[in-house]
Amino acid sequence: MEIVPTPAQEADSGEAPRRSFAARHRDKLLGILAVVLFFAAWQAIFLVVPFNKLFISKPDLIVLGLIDLIKSGALLRDLAVSAIPFICGMALATVVGVALGIVMGWRRRVGLALDPLMTVFYASPLVALSPLIVVYFGVGFGAKILIIFFLSVFPFIFNAYAGVRAVDPLLINVVRSMGGREIDLYLKVLMPSVLPYIVAGARIAIGRALIGVLVGEFFAASEGIGYAIARFGDLYALDKMFACILVIMVIAVAMTEGIRWAERTAFPWRAQ
Amino acid sequence: MSELLETGMAPAGDFAPARSLWRRIEPAVLGAGSIVVLLLLWELLPQLVTLQAGTKMLFTTPSKIAVTLWNMIVTGKLWAPLSVSGTGFVVGLLLSVLVGLPLGVVLGRSRTLNAMFDPFVTAFNATPRLVFLPLLMLWFGLGVTAKVVIVFIGALFPILINTYEGVRNADRGLINVVRSFGGSEWDVARLVVVPNALPYIVAGLRLAIGRAILGVVVAEFFGAEDGLGVIMVQAASRYQVDVVFAGLIVFAVLSLIMTGLVKLLENRLGGWRPQRTGGE
Incomplete structure (x- = not known):
């Protein structure tokens, strides 16, 4: 944490009883301290406990493994291979899910008809269909995209549906009585109201899409980050396996926290 | 939706009875109809x-x-793998629950511990549990x-995060009352914090059930020698x-039954539900 307080922050804290840098960033510093302590303890425990590299790894070995993976370009290649179906599947889920959700919310009867059906789909562990998808579509791109799509489409459907139903009817009436056209309704009332719901849905969908990537690659793949983890496990290369796991954790946190940040910045009125 | 329609319709005498009957059964008819079609x-x-x-x-x-499903039930072929998955x-x-509940209460009550655990909770909650398989x-x-x-890691965080939110949401006034009458931190937890957090915890349990079933399925797909997923x-x-x-139907029905039961419990515990829920 090399954050130096900016003049504006200085001025801010000048009004309140002056607090030290440590006091102001107490929670963040404590968090960083805990993470550092965790890795230090992980490294240090093997001074006491015998180290078996076929069973566990150490932070220094993990870092070396990570550097090795980055230098050889294997990590980047695997990430790129996994990213393409992830992006395609998520894009498909966004388009289909948002469209379906908006129609379900806008047309009352469509909503009534599809709500139970979608609930049944959402509640059933659709991952269970992935062996079938692999049988139908073979080992590859199509199967991966479908698995990701099926897992991540439902948060979009339900959130868009909820977003439309949360639209203030008064606003619709205002647009109508002022002579607004249908397109005005969609652009000026519907979209601003639904968008926060869709972004919140995207946050949930990302986690599920990541599961889809891993399921697809554990089942049937010859490259990709999920395949890399499984293969390093088979090879007992635990340092590289841990390195890949940490990379996925960092990516997952970056994406969900990134969306959270976008939610706070773009729709501050919805911040909890 | 349905109760909203009913309260709107019941007192109004202008509507013909036939129409109001149709309006009342319309959601069920349309919902079941789409599935049947x-x-x-x-x-x-x-x-x-x-x-x-x-x-x-x-x-x-x-x-x-x-x-096929009927045959699996009748011949008993279903029960052995299902009991393995169920265990x-x-x-x-x-x-x-045993870990998430107390940890959630502690993190909710202690700002220092929460700040220290927060990076780990965020990281493990965002990461798909499958990477650890x-x-x-x-x-x-x-x-x-x-x-x-795998089931434990998946189900832990909805319970932990919801318990934490519920504890944080406890009424400060009530906590101060317990304290002024000489109550210990244990009394605060027992009398104010946990009862207040109960609806949150149950909502977290509902999420946890879904994740736990997902965990069973994926664990059995890739790393088990016995169970329904296998x-x-x-x-x-x-x-x-x-x-x-x-x-798939067996897993879906189990998931629906269990979340349905928890939902009943939720409605019992109060008409309101927390806005913020853990992750999924």
Whole structure:
């Protein structure tokens, strides 16, 4: 944490009883301290406990493994291979899910008809269909995209549906009585109201899409980050396996926290 | 939706009874209707379009799935793998409640501990638990332990985060009252914090059940030698599509029943539900 307080922050804290840098960033510093302590303890425990590299790894070995993976370009290649179906599947889920959700919310009867059906789909562990998808579509791109799509489409459907139903009817009436056209309704009332719901849905969908990537690659793949983890496990290369796991954790946190940040910045009125 | 319609309709005498009856049963009719139509289409698809021989082998109809499921139940073939899956599910979920609940209360009450645990909770909650599966298989083998750990990690965070939110939301005034009368931190937790957090905890439990079932399924797909998920993967590789769907239905029904029961409990505990829920 090399954050130096900016003049504006200085001025801010000048009004309140002056607090030290440590006091102001107490929670963040404590968090960083805990993470550092965790890795230090992980490294240090093997001074006491015998180290078996076929069973566990150490932070220094993990870092070396990570550097090795980055230098050889294997990590980047695997990430790129996994990213393409992830992006395609998520894009498909966004388009289909948002469209379906908006129609379900806008047309009352469509909503009534599809709500139970979608609930049944959402509640059933659709991952269970992935062996079938692999049988139908073979080992590859199509199967991966479908698995990701099926897992991540439902948060979009339900959130868009909820977003439309949360639209203030008064606003619709205002647009109508002022002579607004249908397109005005969609652009000026519907979209601003639904968008926060869709972004919140995207946050949930990302986690599920990541599961889809891993399921697809554990089942049937010859490259990709999920395949890399499984293969390093088979090879007992635990340092590289841990390195890949940490990379996925960092990516997952970056994406969900990134969306959270976008939610706070773009729709501050919805911040909890 | 339905109760909203009913309260709107009941006092109004202007509407004809027939129309109000239709309005009341409309959601059920439309909802059930769409499912029935979908099932009928699926059932009749082989009659409507001629399938190629290759596709036919991979195709099944709802009636065939129902017969397969019935046979699995009657012959008892379902129960042994289901009890294996159920054991992993129950033990993992119990462990996650046993750990998540006290930890959530502690993190909710202590700002320092919360700040220290926050990076780990955020990281493990955002990461799909599946990444740990190869590692867990290495550590624990193909037995029930790896499954229990996957279920545990998945179910822990909804319970932990919801408990935390519920504890944070406790009324400060009530806490101060307990304190002024000489109550200990244990009394505060027992009398104010946990009862207040209960609706949150139950909502977290509902999320946890879904994640736990997902955990059982994926753990059995990749790293187990016994269980309903194993049966499904084996069936898929033998092109017994109906068995895969039968397994899916069993998992879905169990998930619906359990979340339904928890929802009943939620409604009992109060008409309101927390806005913020953990992750999923």
